[in-house]
Amino acid sequence: MYDIDTTHDPKLKSWVVSANQTGCDFPLQNLPFGRFKLRGIESGWKIGVAIGDQVLDLRAVGLIDTDDMNCVMAASPEARQLLRRKLSEGLREGSSQHPLWTSALVPQDECEYTVPCRVGDYTDFYTSVHHATTVGKQFRPDNPLLPNYKWIPIGYHGRASSIRVSGSTFKRPRGQTKAPDALIPSFGPSKRLDYELELGWFVGAGNEQGEPIDIGNAESHLFGVTLFNDWSARDIQGWEYQPLGPFLSKNFASTVSPWMVTMEALAPFRAAFERAAEDPQPLPYLEDEANRARVAFSISLEVLLQTAKMREASEAPVRLSATNTSRAAYWTPAQLVAHHTVNGCNLQPGDLLGSGTLSGPESTEAGSLMELTVSGKNPITLPNGEVRSFLEDGDTLILRGWCETDGATRIGLGECSGTVVAP
Amino acid sequence: MYDIDTTHDPKLKSWVVSANQTGCDFPLQNLPFGRFKLRGIESGWKIGVAIGDQVLDLRAVGLIDTDDMNCVMAASPEARQLLRRKLSEGLREGSSQHPLWTSALVPQDECEYTVPCRVGDYTDFYTSVHHATTVGKQFRPDNPLLPNYKWIPIGYHGRASSIRVSGSTFKRPRGQTKAPDALIPSFGPSKRLDYELELGWFVGAGNEQGEPIDIGNAESHLFGVTLFNDWSARDIQGWEYQPLGPFLSKNFASTVSPWMVTMEALAPFRAAFERAAEDPQPLPYLEDEANRARVAFSISLEVLLQTAKMREASEAPVRLSATNTSRAAYWTPAQLVAHHTVNGCNLQPGDLLGSGTLSGPESTEAGSLMELTVSGKNPITLPNGEVRSFLEDGDTLILRGWCETDGATRIGLGECSGTVVAP
Numbered sequence: 001m002y003d004i005d006t007t008h009d010p011k012l013k014s015w016v017v018s019a020n021q022t023g024c025d026f027p028l029q030n031l032p033f034g035r036f037k038l039r040g041i042e043s044g045w046k047i048g049v050a051i052g053d054q055v056l057d058l059r060a061v062g063l064i065d066t067d068d069m070n071c072v073m074a075a076s077p078e079a080r081q082l083l084r085r086k087l088s089e090g091l092r093e094g095s096s097q098h099p100l101w102t103s104a105l106v107p108q109d110e111c112e113y114t115v116p117c118r119v120g121d122y123t124d125f126y127t128s129v130h131h132a133t134t135v136g137k138q139f140r141p142d143n144p145l146l147p148n149y150k151w152i153p154i155g156y157h158g159r160a161s162s163i164r165v166s167g168s169t170f171k172r173p174r175g176q177t178k179a180p181d182a183l184i185p186s187f188g189p190s191k192r193l194d195y196e197l198e199l200g201w202f203v204g205a206g207n208e209q210g211e212p213i214d215i216g217n218a219e220s221h222l223f224g225v226t227l228f229n230d231w232s233a234r235d236i237q238g239w240e241y242q243p244l245g246p247f248l249s250k251n252f253a254s255t256v257s258p259w260m261v262t263m264e265a266l267a268p269f270r271a272a273f274e275r276a277a278e279d280p281q282p283l284p285y286l287e288d289e290a291n292r293a294r295v296a297f298s299i300s301l302e303v304l305l306q307t308a309k310m311r312e313a314s315e316a317p318v319r320l321s322a323t324n325t326s327r328a329a330y331w332t333p334a335q336l337v338a339h340h341t342v343n344g345c346n347l348q349p350g351d352l353l354g355s356g357t358l359s360g361p362e363s364t365e366a367g368s369l370m371e372l373t374v375s376g377k378n379p380i381t382l383p384n385g386e387v388r389s390f391l392e393d394g395d396t397l398i399l400r401g402w403c404e405t406d407g408a409t410r411i412g413l414g415e416c417s418g419t420v421v422a423p
Numbered sequence: 424m425y426d427i428d429t430t431h432d433p434k435l436k437s438w439v440v441s442a443n444q445t446g447c448d449f450p451l452q453n454l455p456f457g458r459f460k461l462r463g464i465e466s467g468w469k470i471g472v473a474i475g476d477q478v479l480d481l482r483a484v485g486l487i488d489t490d491d492m493n494c495v496m497a498a499s500p501e502a503r504q505l506l507r508r509k510l511s512e513g514l515r516e517g518s519s520q521h522p523l524w525t526s527a528l529v530p531q532d533e534c535e536y537t538v539p540c541r542v543g544d545y546t547d548f549y550t551s552v553h554h555a556t557t558v559g560k561q562f563r564p565d566n567p568l569l570p571n572y573k574w575i576p577i578g579y580h581g582r583a584s585s586i587r588v589s590g591s592t593f594k595r596p597r598g599q600t601k602a603p604d605a606l607i608p609s610f611g612p613s614k615r616l617d618y619e620l621e622l623g624w625f626v627g628a629g630n631e632q633g634e635p636i637d638i639g640n641a642e643s644h645l646f647g648v649t650l651f652n653d654w655s656a657r658d659i660q661g662w663e664y665q666p667l668g669p670f671l672s673k674n675f676a677s678t679v680s681p682w683m684v685t686m687e688a689l690a691p692f693r694a695a696f697e698r699a700a701e702d703p704q705p706l707p708y709l710e711d712e713a714n715r716a717r718v719a720f721s722i723s724l725e726v727l728l729q730t731a732k733m734r735e736a737s738e739a740p741v742r743l744s745a746t747n748t749s750r751a752a753y754w755t756p757a758q759l760v761a762h763h764t765v766n767g768c769n770l771q772p773g774d775l776l777g778s779g780t781l782s783g784p785e786s787t788e789a790g791s792l793m794e795l796t797v798s799g800k801n802p803i804t805l806p807n808g809e810v811r812s813f814l815e816d817g818d819t820l821i822l823r824g825w826c827e828t829d830g831a832t833r834i835g836l837g838e839c840s841g842t843v844v845a846p
């Protein structure tokens with residue numbers, strides 16, 4: 001488990017002055033990793049760290065000797081902590097690296113980005129009990145929360161090939177759907193296209209096949225976290241998902257934010273995980289007794305929508321909902337890793353573990369339109385008069401996340417945006 | 424769609440004399456691709472083609488200039504057909520390549536193998552209606568075959584990282600299970616470990632995200648086929664699989680045969696797909712009217728078991744079941760590709776499409792122990808007196824496959840074996 005160290009000291013300032021502004025997502029205490037290149041320049045993807053409104057080219061400053069992010073992620077926790085300390089020291093006010101490193105900075109808004117690492121396998125979990133209950137009610141009115149939910153961190157495998165970075169567009173998927181009263185299915189563009197507010201936990205060092213990761217050691221196998229949008233076609237999902245789970249309703253596109261906020265950076269933002277008295281005690285392989293008070297994280301999240309009309313009128317996105325992971329997630333990241341590997345399944349550097357839709361207990365905290373509009377029955381009216389049950393072509397959906405707590409410098413996860421286009 | 428060409432002429436013989444023996448899996452008419460290296464020698468994986476009891480090193484003979492199988496698989500159908508013709512001509516009796524190519528041959532039994540390409544995403548389908556019905560009866564007695572089955576080629580995403588090549592062992596998985604009459608789940612080694620007899624279809628050229636592959640063109644995006652064993656822990660599956668599908672019950676290990684038999688090699692073994700009169704006509708995106716009479720394949724399959732006791736007593740494996748794809752599969756490989764991409768999902772070279780368990784209509788044609796023993800209720804007694812409901816530690820399970828038809832030379836898929844060891 002990662003501890004708070006000197007790199008979190010809120011008094012630390014950077015010689016990159018934009019990093020010191022209040023509300024900046026990427027202060028010196030954050031230092032998230034991503035892959036970038038200068039827009040319009042032919043080159044491979046480089047590994048960078050966001051600082052203020054700049055990106056530091058890690059290879060250019062000699063901190064790494066590879067362009068392969070997955071290699072960097074595979075390093076031991078000790079090596080990663082050392083890299084973080086070097087970065088923190090080099091970017092601090094008064095550092096002797098200042099003159100040299102300045103030449104390795106590029107403005108973020110002159111860069112393009114890609115998925116921050118090579119994703120081998122992508123698993124999506126289902127960690128919000130509020131989401132599971134609300135959605136369960138819609139698919140199975142008599143049986144919303146299944147009996148296994150509070151024993152097993154329910155998860156399933158997703159599609160890695162169609163994950164794209166923030167700023168991408170995707171075509172509205174077409175597929176089979178069947179209305180409850182229809183005799184046979186029909187085919188066409190999805191009419192119930194939705195988003196899902198998620199976090200994506202990236203695996204750092206993996207495990208050998210047949211060698212489970214112990215819960216007490218599980219977090220050291222995570223590299224960091226991004227925002228993640230698991231776009232979902234609810235009408236396709238309803239018809240296809242039994243008995244083997246969602247497939248074409250999910251695998252047409254997913255969107256990830258460009259920056260992986262490391263587990264080291266998250267250390268000040270831990271939270272106790274409080275189980276309700278009536279909830280069962282998990283089986284021992286899922287219980288980290290030694291760290292009970294600090295196994296979860298407090299990450300604030302919000303969802304914003306900007307329609308094509310709003311964009312044309314230069315109107316800012318409107319907030320659809322907001323929550324916090326500590327209110328939404330029934331299972332911790334460490335529990336996801338321990339469960340995933342308990343059968344001997346091998347994780348590899350760069351694998352992605354989606355949290356599942358992070359909906360909090362109140363209806364204003366719902367992480368999908370399916371929940372916010374009660375499956376389209378209660379459409380939302382936007383400030384400009386437009387109405388939404390599900391997403392329309394031209395809609396841009398934006399996820400944002402940040403961490404703040406007393407005595408620590410606020411850090412941000414940046415932004416994860418994606419736009420639906422006509423099929 | 425691939426046509427029968429001169430490379431299939433049954434009169435053709437090879438100067439590799441072992442390739443001309445009756446019953447050989449790898450005659451000149453086959454030419455399957457795999458990755459090999461000489462056992463005990465430090466080297467990277469090389470690309471080879473099986474011929475008789477030998478492997479031809481493709482780079483050594485100058486037919487390719489890469490060790491990356493996925494690059495070879497990404498080639499156009501025309502380029503692949505040209506490569507096949509050069510291979511066929513060079514290995515024919517009387518070829519001028521004979522002296523030169525002889526030095527690029529290594530005996531198969533002196534080689535080790537790996538998964539034949541880099542698998543990005545692995546999808547498992549559920550194409551046998553007999554399997555779906557029999558298993559459905561066990562999980563849902565009142566509702567065995569769900570209403571979507573004959574409309575949608577049901578599939579879900581599997582785990583790519585834990586796929587291993589034939590000859591591998593894996594530890595019996597541990598996990599959560601819950602007996603129907605138990606109040607809470609328990610944890611331990613799976614007591615209902617099973618195999619699944621499948622074919623694995625490998626993707627050749629992929630498609631861009633958002634650009635579906637038309638059914639008429641779908642088969643040209645497949646490179647070839649292997650035998651595939653999707654090991655399954657039925658007790659873990661029963662407790663975890665709702666509502667998002669199988670997860671830890673499947674992702675601990677899968678086993679694939681070393682040789683990809685190409686679509687070109689399969690061309691003589693086509694079969695008409697005959698739908699029963701009462702079955703619905705698929706939606707147009709799944710119907711290849713122009714090729715109705717030749718969209719399926721006839722591949723014979725068998726499953727054999729060798730227990731630890733049998734191995735110690737040098738007793739040959741015993742056959743558990745046998746079937747043929749044309750009796751087992753409700754959906755064709757082309758339909759799997761067209762369905763998978765109809766929503767814009769992008770396939771990439773090397774992606775694996777599992778057929779799902781290929782059980783034929785008779786009980787002796789079942790592709791899993793769950794079916795053969797009726798979920799353990801009717802155990803099998805082996806010739807040596809041992810009894811099996813599910814797999815025991817030390818059991819080796821072997822899949823074999825081959826194609827034969829009048830007027831064509833028999834070709835084989837080789838063997839896919841795997842052994843369970845104690846956790």
